[in-house]
Amino acid sequence: xxxxxxxxxxxLALFGFAALVPLFxxxxxxxxxxxxxLLWGSVAAAWNVAAGYAGQVSLGHSVFFGLGAYSAxxxxxxxxxxxxxxxxxxxALATVMGFVIGFxxxxxxxxxxxxxTIAFSQVFLIVGxxxxxxxxxxxxxxVPFRPGFWTLGLVEKRVWVYLMLALAIGLxxxxxxxxxxxxxxxxxxxxxxxxxxxxxxxxxxxxxxxxIAVSAALTSVCGTLWAQxxxxxxxxxxxxxxxxxxxxxxxxxxxxxxxxxxFLGAALITVLETYLRARFGGIGAGLVGIYLIIYGVxxxxxxxxxxxxxxxxxxxxxxxxxxxRATGAAGVAS
Amino acid sequence: xxxxxxxxxxxxxxxxxxxxxxxxxxxxxxxxxIIGPNGSGKSTLFExxxxxxxxxxxxxxxxxxxxxxxxxxxxxxxxIARTFQKLRPFAGxxxxxxVMVGALTRTHDVRHARERALALLDRVGLGEKAHAHAxxxxxxxxxxxxxxxxxxxxxxxxxxxxxxxxxxxxxxPGLVQLVRELHRDGLTLLVIEHNMRVITAVAQRIVALYxxxxxxxxxxxxxxxxxxxxxxxxxxxxxx
Numbered sequence: 129x130x131x132x133x134x135x136x137x138x139x140l141a142l143f144g145f146a147a148l149v150p151l152f153x154x155x156x157x158x159x160x161x162x163x164x165x166l167l168w169g170s171v172a173a174a175w176n177v178a179a180g181y182a183g184q185v186s187l188g189h190s191v192f193f194g195l196g197a198y199s200a201x202x203x204x205x206x207x208x209x210x211x212x213x214x215x216x217x218x219x220a221l222a223t224v225m226g227f228v229i230g231f232x233x234x235x236x237x238x239x240x241x242x243x244x245t246i247a248f249s250q251v252f253l254i255v256g257x258x259x260x261x262x263x264x265x266x267x268x269x270x271v272p273f274r275p276g277f278w279t280l281g282l283v284e285k286r287v288w289v290y291l292m293l294a295l296a297i298g299l300x301x302x303x304x305x306x307x308x309x310x311x312x313x314x315x316x317x318x319x320x321x322x323x324x325x326x327x328x329x330x331x332x333x334x335x336x337x338x339x340i341a342v343s344a345a346l347t348s349v350c351g352t353l354w355a356q357x358x359x360x361x362x363x364x365x366x367x368x369x370x371x372x373x374x375x376x377x378x379x380x381x382x383x384x385x386x387x388x389x390x391f392l393g394a395a396l397i398t399v400l401e402t403y404l405r406a407r408f409g410g411i412g413a414g415l416v417g418i419y420l421i422i423y424g425v426x427x428x429x430x431x432x433x434x435x436x437x438x439x440x441x442x443x444x445x446x447x448x449x450x451x452x453r454a455t456g457a458a459g460v461a462s
Numbered sequence: 463x464x465x466x467x468x469x470x471x472x473x474x475x476x477x478x479x480x481x482x483x484x485x486x487x488x489x490x491x492x493x494x495x496i497i498g499p500n501g502s503g504k505s506t507l508f509e510x511x512x513x514x515x516x517x518x519x520x521x522x523x524x525x526x527x528x529x530x531x532x533x534x535x536x537x538x539x540x541x542i543a544r545t546f547q548k549l550r551p552f553a554g555x556x557x558x559x560x561v562m563v564g565a566l567t568r569t570h571d572v573r574h575a576r577e578r579a580l581a582l583l584d585r586v587g588l589g590e591k592a593h594a595h596a597x598x599x600x601x602x603x604x605x606x607x608x609x610x611x612x613x614x615x616x617x618x619x620x621x622x623x624x625x626x627x628x629x630x631x632x633x634x635p636g637l638v639q640l641v642r643e644l645h646r647d648g649l650t651l652l653v654i655e656h657n658m659r660v661i662t663a664v665a666q667r668i669v670a671l672y673x674x675x676x677x678x679x680x681x682x683x684x685x686x687x688x689x690x691x692x693x694x695x696x697x698x699x700x701x702x
Contacts, residue, residue: 310566310575317563320552327512327546329538329567329615 138442139300139388146293150286159285165391165398166292167354172378172390173299174346179376180385181306182339183319184233187372188245191252192222192344194366196351198256201269201361204279208272211280215352219345226344230337249367256363268362271355280356288357295353296391299346303387315339319385347375381430383437392438400426465490465650466511466542466619470520473506480506482674483520488619488652493645495665495682496654499694502671504654505547508621511652512544513537524619539567541618545608547627547654551596558583558592560607564614575614582610586640602633609640620644622653626660638664662686670694 149162171193179185199218203209225248232244257266275281282288306312317325318332325332355361365371374397382393401423408419434441464487473481481503488494496504509515511522513534521530529537538544543564552560561579562572569575583589586606591599599607605625612620625641626634638660645651645664655661661668662682670678670685672694678685685691 308572310570310572313559313563313566313572313575316555316559317552320554321550323514323534324546324550324552325563326514326534327538327544328564328611329535330563331533331535333533 136304139391142388142391143293143297143300146289146296150289156285159289161398161402163285163288163292163357165395166289166296167350167357168374168378168398169391169394170292170295170299171347171350171354171375172382172394173296173303173387174343174350175375176303176343176379176385176390177306177346178340178343180379180389181303181312181319182315182336182343184230184336184340185242185376186229186245186340186343187242187369187376188229188247188249189343189347189375190367190369190371191225191249192347193351193354193371193375194252194256194361194363195222195225196348196353197355197361197366198263198269199348200352200355201271202263204272204274205269210278211352211356212278215349218348218352222344222348223341226341227337229344230340233336233340234333246369246372249369249372253363253367256367263363266363268360271359271361273359280353291353295350300387300391302342302346303390307387311335377427381427381434381437383439383441386437386439389437389439396430396438463490464488465492465525466652467523468507468511468520469523471507471510471517471522472519473503473510473515473517479674481510481517484671484674484676485520486669486676486679488650490650491645491648493641493651493653493664493666495661495668496652496671497656497658497661497668497685497691498671501673502694503674504671505623506674507671508544508623508654511537512542512621538615538617541616542621543612543615543617543619544621545605545612545623545625547623549601549604549608551599551604551607553595553597555596556592557588557594557596557599557607560596561610561614564611567615579610579614582614585613586610587636600633602629602637605629605637606640609644613644617649619650619652622651622655624654624656626655626657634660658686 146162146166150159153159175186175189196215196218199214199221200211203214203217204211229245229248233241236244256263259265263269273281306315314325314330315335317328317330318335322332351366378393378397379390380393381396382391383389404419404423408422466488468487469485471481471484484507496507498504506515510517513529513532513536517530521528523529524541527540529540529542552563558576558579561582562575565575565578569578580589580592583592586609588603588606588610591603596607622641625637629637641651641653642664653661653665665682667680668682668685669676670688670691672690677690677694678688
């Protein structure tokens with residue numbers, strides 16, 4: 129097995145498992161969980177392109193997600209257009225907005241950039257909730273259900289699993305490209321030290337803007353699919369800072385700047401959240417909201433013991449095992 | 463014909479004049495040293511030549527082509543590489559990946575860039591450290607890394623800012639030897655150096671700056687004996 133293949137083995141196992149599940153499982157609750165894990169993992173991966181690979185941490189990515197979601201909802205209800213067309217339009221709009229945010233990233237660095245992205249998403253939240261004539265305001269818009277693949281009106285959850293799986297694999301491969309290509313090396317240099325990168329001939333500004341624009345377009349694609357799957361779009365959800373934080377949380381717990389991290393992070397967070405809510409949440413629960421406290425503590429523990437995220441943590445564990453095995457063998461030999 | 467021509471460079475920071483009307487030329491294959499006490503404008507001049515600071519007046523030309531006004535990455539692609547006084551390795555990347563970033567400016571092929579990077583690391587004596595993390599290197603090794611990284615961009619002129627600064631005494635001869643070899647192989651170098659013994663030994667010509675102005679330009683022994691240079695370094699009492 130070559131080194132490249134071995135490094136991809138965990139991803140092959142994860143996506144392979146996801147591909148097998150629909151063959152054996154019919155349970156709607158379980159399939160729904162898997163679909164959402166793949167979707168949130170994909171959005172986190174799209175966010176990772178800007179934040180993890182290019183070092184441009186944004187907490188305004190819900191803007192792009194919302195643009196994709198609203199494109200599906202509005203173009204479906206107003207003009208009866210296919211969500212596939214909405215996907216392209218949403219991605220194009222998100223790319224334009226990505227250029228705007230990318231332009232900001234060349235003016236503002238670090239925390240100032242993060243604050244600007246939050247402000248940016250707040251603008252969209254206000255427009256989305258106040259422009260009632262076009263967006264139906266805070267009531268939100270139901271996405272019309274039109275049966276068929278071209279209109280993405282799919283009752284069968286198993287089909288959704290494969291759709292989201294294709295999305296996830298696509299995003300995984302894009303991240304892999306960013307790890308191994310010329311542009312990937314250059315982006316890593318920009319992330320580490322922009323001035324040093326410039327001095328070595330790396331067109332840092334252009335690359336940063338391009339990475340943010342690509343990240344924005346990919347996030348929008350996820351937004352369109354999400355809207356079609358869930359069937360309802362409202363501004364206080366899709367343009368919220370909470371949602372942006374959710375993307376970031378999955379990528380950071382999984383491992384910032386790693387290709388598999390966003391998916392592992394999304395799996396962990398989604399499972400944790402769903403399980404805790406089912407176990408401790410709901411009306412019958414003795415302490416309302418205790419599940420959120422447990423959830424928070426769990427996240428703190430993850431960051432305490434795996435501060436770089438799950439992927440580097442697991443890699444270091446397996447590395448340590450390999451080392452101890454090697455020294456063990458040496459001990460026997462001597 | 464000069465390879466690098468600096469003419470009339472002036473740079474202010476508010477009321478402070480860091481460079482005032484500085485002009486000099488560097489011929490192909492020449493090794494020119496820049497000396498001057500702290501605050502005399504050496505580093506500012508480097509920032510201007512490499513495109514990081516736009517000058518208030520004057521221009522820099524490489525082989526006749528105007529560089530002034532271009533971004534640092536363009537300046538590098540046109541053939542000027544530099545190192546930083548305060549070292550800036552890509553700390554989270556491996557040593558070979560650091561150098562590959564430079565090599566990828568000249569080639570689009572990642573595998574080719576890796577080969578070139580490894581060859582350059584051997585050249586600067588860091589071959590064994592190729593797969594270590596850059597943050598684990600000592601200061602002397604980091605200087606070599608910066609050299610390899612800059613060389614990977616295949617510069618026509620290499621600007622070195624303080625090769626021996628902050629390095630322990632034992633590492634200095636090796637670094638000086640390396641700079642000598644690069645020069646012998648035909649590279650054109652412009653070198654800022656605090657250590658007088660080092661610079662007079664390697665440079666063919668020295669440009670001396672003081673309070674932002676050029677006060678001397680010539681052969682090393684002439685410049686180090688120059689009355690104004692001695693004054694600038696030691697004060698008037700010593701100038702005889």
